[in-house]
Amino acid sequence: MASLIRVFGDWQVAEDALMDATEKALVRWPKDGTPDDPIAWLLTTARRAGIDRIRRANTRVRTADAVGLDLTLRAEERQDAPVQQDDDTLRLVFTCCHPALSRDAQVALTLRTIGGLTAEEIARAFLVPTATMAQRLVRARRKIHGAGIPFRIPEGDERAGRMNAVLRVIYLIFNEGYASTQGDSYVRHELCDEALRLCEVLCTLVPDSESHGLWSLMQFHHARSSSRTGADGEPILLADQDRSLWDATAIAQAHTRLMTVLPLGPAGPYVLQACIAGCHCDAASFQHTDWRQISGLYLALLRLQPTPVIRMNYAVAVAFDQGWQSGLSILDGLHAELATSHTFHTARSQLLERLGRTNDAITAVQTALECVGESAEQRWLHKRLLTLTSATA
Numbered sequence: 001m002a003s004l005i006r007v008f009g010d011w012q013v014a015e016d017a018l019m020d021a022t023e024k025a026l027v028r029w030p031k032d033g034t035p036d037d038p039i040a041w042l043l044t045t046a047r048r049a050g051i052d053r054i055r056r057a058n059t060r061v062r063t064a065d066a067v068g069l070d071l072t073l074r075a076e077e078r079q080d081a082p083v084q085q086d087d088d089t090l091r092l093v094f095t096c097c098h099p100a101l102s103r104d105a106q107v108a109l110t111l112r113t114i115g116g117l118t119a120e121e122i123a124r125a126f127l128v129p130t131a132t133m134a135q136r137l138v139r140a141r142r143k144i145h146g147a148g149i150p151f152r153i154p155e156g157d158e159r160a161g162r163m164n165a166v167l168r169v170i171y172l173i174f175n176e177g178y179a180s181t182q183g184d185s186y187v188r189h190e191l192c193d194e195a196l197r198l199c200e201v202l203c204t205l206v207p208d209s210e211s212h213g214l215w216s217l218m219q220f221h222h223a224r225s226s227s228r229t230g231a232d233g234e235p236i237l238l239a240d241q242d243r244s245l246w247d248a249t250a251i252a253q254a255h256t257r258l259m260t261v262l263p264l265g266p267a268g269p270y271v272l273q274a275c276i277a278g279c280h281c282d283a284a285s286f287q288h289t290d291w292r293q294i295s296g297l298y299l300a301l302l303r304l305q306p307t308p309v310i311r312m313n314y315a316v317a318v319a320f321d322q323g324w325q326s327g328l329s330i331l332d333g334l335h336a337e338l339a340t341s342h343t344f345h346t347a348r349s350q351l352l353e354r355l356g357r358t359n360d361a362i363t364a365v366q367t368a369l370e371c372v373g374e375s376a377e378q379r380w381l382h383k384r385l386l387t388l389t390s391a392t393a
Helices: 002-008 011-032 038-055 060-076 081-096 103-113 119-126 130-147 156-178 189-205 209-222 248-264 269-282 291-304 308-322 324-332 342-354 358-371 376-392
Strands: none
Touching: 011 038, 081 103, 081 130, 081 156, 081 189, 103 119, 103 130, 103 156, 119 130, 156 189, 156 209, 189 209, 209 248, 209 269, 248 269, 269 291, 291 308, 308 324, 308 342, 324 342, 342 358, 342 376, 358 376
């Protein structure tokens, strides 16, 4: 999409052209076989489909535009396409994060365009109805087109002003891959890989501590991917994961990257989260986790970003460090803000169970089920509900 938007300068033409190419692939690939480079095939086909659409506009200006585009694309196809695509992807991210758009619109549009997430998936990330998110996406596209926002990577202060939104977008793409809110697969490796790739490109362009901190954070998490689901594809809690399956090389790479940025100055939000993830990866077992250090890091993070989700994670760390009731008391204070979050209700159910309040834990799981979509997590919650119910029989 990024390359097509750059070429055509129009979101709708780019989306229509990609749809045309996808439909052709569905017809031709089963008969002719999958091409050696499917992405290059789709991109070339989509570009030609877009030019055909412009030609069919049947005006002299459009015909001239089509001829010019055709010559440009032929020249591009002889160049280094992967490098161009990386540049285009970053251009698109920075375009989506233009200050003319609201912060939520920036993130939502990038998740839709770069990450390929559906409006429903993005709505779950923002804890809003799907219809609301769909309208937000339409308005954001119109805003970019109507305001003539340039498709480029800004420089200097302008670029610095968009970095927080860009980093947040990349992390949300990773999160949807790391713990998918929809579909049969709990882990969507393609989204995790895309977020890491995109962040690596960003680190080259903007080698500051937060971009490297985000890369380290995602690498720590991704290193545990092979242990996070069972044979049935359902999630395995951190306490039950087989740590011998963790990718030691990836963990070492994340540590190395993190150690290079820690001396550069006060730690930002992503560096602090990377330190937390590193603590989990360093523990020889769940029982040996340094919860005191983790709760301290979350407290430092809360001073920078006092969000309900971070406070929820802090509450869990406090529960393991200071006692289940201490953590539950913090969680209970977040009910109004996280009432539609299945993660919140799941965390409450676990603390309630540890306190021996099984009936309350069952109620919390039932509420979590009302908040989660059809997914691997939903199946896991059903099994958890059955286990708790059986314990009270």
